[in-house]
Amino acid sequence: MHDASPARPGATRHDPAVRGFASDNNAGIHPEVLAAIAQANGGHQKAYGADVYTARLQEVFRDHFGDAAEAFPVFNGTGANVVGLQSMLPRWGAVITASTAHVNLDEGGAPERVGGMKLLPVLADDGKLTPELVDREAWGWGDEHRAQPLVVSISQSTELGTVYTPAEIRALADHAHERGMRLHMDGSRLANAAAALDVPLRALTTDAGVDVLSFGGTKNGAMLSEAILVLGPEVGEGLVYARKYAMQLASKMRFVSAQLLALLEGDLWLRNARHANAMAARLRGAVEAGLADGSIRGVAFTQPTQANGVFATLPEGVADPLRATFRFYDWRAEHREVRWMCSFDTTEDDVDAFVAEIGRLTRGA
Structure with a gap:
């Protein structure tokens, strides 16, 4: 749900090399x-x-x-x-x-x-x-x-x-x-x-x-x-x-x-923040495009994406399989609401791979 613990409900342990969208605290040091x-x-x-x-x-x-x-x-x-x-x-x-x-x-x-x-x-x-x-x-x-x-x-x-x-x-x-x-x-x-x-x-x-x-x-x-x-x-x-x-x-x-x-x-503070925000906008935009063309199904956004966080609900049974590849936290598990955070080191490839996996899993859900 939030930043501190890796053992939130529904979370699993991962290899340290696995990247994800759990928290900007998870990023390394610039x-x-x-x-x-x-x-x-x-x-x-x-x-x-x-x-x-x-x-x-x-x-x-x-x-x-x-x-x-x-x-x-x-x-x-x-x-x-x-x-x-x-x-x-x-x-x-x-x-x-x-x-x-x-x-x-x-x-x-x-x-x-x-x-x-x-x-x-x-x-x-x-x-x-x-x-x-x-x-x-x-x-x-x-x-x-x-x-x-x-x-x-x-x-x-x-x-x-x-x-x-x-x-x-x-x-x-x-x-x-x-x-x-x-x-x-x-x-x-x-x-x-x-x-x-x-x-x-x-x-x-x-x-x-x-x-x-x-x-x-x-x-x-x-x-x-x-x-x-x-x-x-x-x-x-x-x-x-x-x-x-x-x-x-x-x-x-x-x-x-x-x-x-x-x-x-x-301007490092600004460069880092702008990049994290841009990656969140890219993530939301790609999911919205997938919803429009049918390559992603059943995802809904619960808050406007104004900075570097994306809040969404996922179809039943999607969150845990998606978490097997990418870290992220449940926000309100009872509503299937999740939080995806981007950081200064999130890459376009990270976002694109994540969106592709969301599409694969939601089409089969």
């Missing part, structure tokens, strides 16, 4: 990122972020997100979300988020168990919150019996592959700020959203009113590199301490920072 790690390996550097690479990274993040941006590199997306949200909330605070959000479904309860915050999930059919949906849980301020809704958290792109426009994010930010709440963005696939909309990263974040961003690198070609970005005024209090006690402070931080520098100093 060669330019590997080269940057190797280059950073020369000599000694000060530990815990006092190195020249992390100092340079602050400058690069400000180039992308504005002069007020402050970056805190961390190991992984869950750590970025938990520590980032902690820095926005008192102990009695709560976070309004979509029910499908990664913080709600795929982080092992870490926001609540480690972060000490209450999540208030809202059903959103396309994975996107709106001001009206936020208001379903934005109430009860001053009621000592209710965890106080103080942060709205959105994912960009969403876990259903949909993308917020700058105007939609601005509407959410304004709505939250007017009610004394703040806006957090889980940007594990922010690069894919920016590439899809052909806008700079700050158009979806700083300029749209996001207060704290979890910036993702791992799904876009890095090895283990994310960052918490403080973008708004009067947020991020205590983050430098929370990162340490949450075990997200790297002693040899230069190697985390070097990966993000490789992505962001040039």
Whole structure:
């Protein structure tokens, strides 16, 4: 259903050489990122972020997100979300988020168990919150019996592959700020959203009113590199301490920072994201063409393909035989809904072979 486990219902183990569409986490490390790690390996550097690479990274993040941006590199997306949200909330605070959000479904309860915050999930059919949906849980301020809704958290792109426009994010930010709440963005696939909309990263974040961003690198070609970005005024209090006690402070931080520098100093972040998005568009287009000419049968799409994910339902008995050749996860197995993710290293041949196998199996189903 999501990214973390290879043992989802209906999944099988595969030879490591088998490629697939399970997750952009399954891709390797981009060669330019590997080269940057190797280059950073020369000599000694000060530990815990006092190195020249992390100092340079602050400058690069400000180039992308504005002069007020402050970056805190961390190991992984869950750590970025938990520590980032902690820095926005008192102990009695709560976070309004979509029910499908990664913080709600795929982080092992870490926001609540480690972060000490209450999540208030809202059903959103396309994975996107709106001001009206936020208001379903934005109430009860001053009621000592209710965890106080103080942060709205959105994912960009969403876990259903949909993308917020700058105007939609601005509407959410304004709505939250007017009610004394703040806006957090889980940007594990922010690069894919920016590439899809052909806008700079700050158009979806700083300029749209996001207060704290979890910036993702791992799904876009890095090895283990994310960052918490403080973008708004009067947020991020205590983050430098929370990162340490949450075990997200790297002693040899230069190697985390070097990966993000490789992505962001040039246009590698954009090249990788554009390619992953293009492969998802190719996959969807080929399946739609097959449905039109009869070479594929019984497949239906459940969400628009706006970034690098394709969501579809398959005919009975097709998913497991298809998984024997290509990795992918069930999303909602009871509805025969699956998720196909493309990554920076997905090839046209991967897509074409996958579509051919879908056609072979659905025609015989």
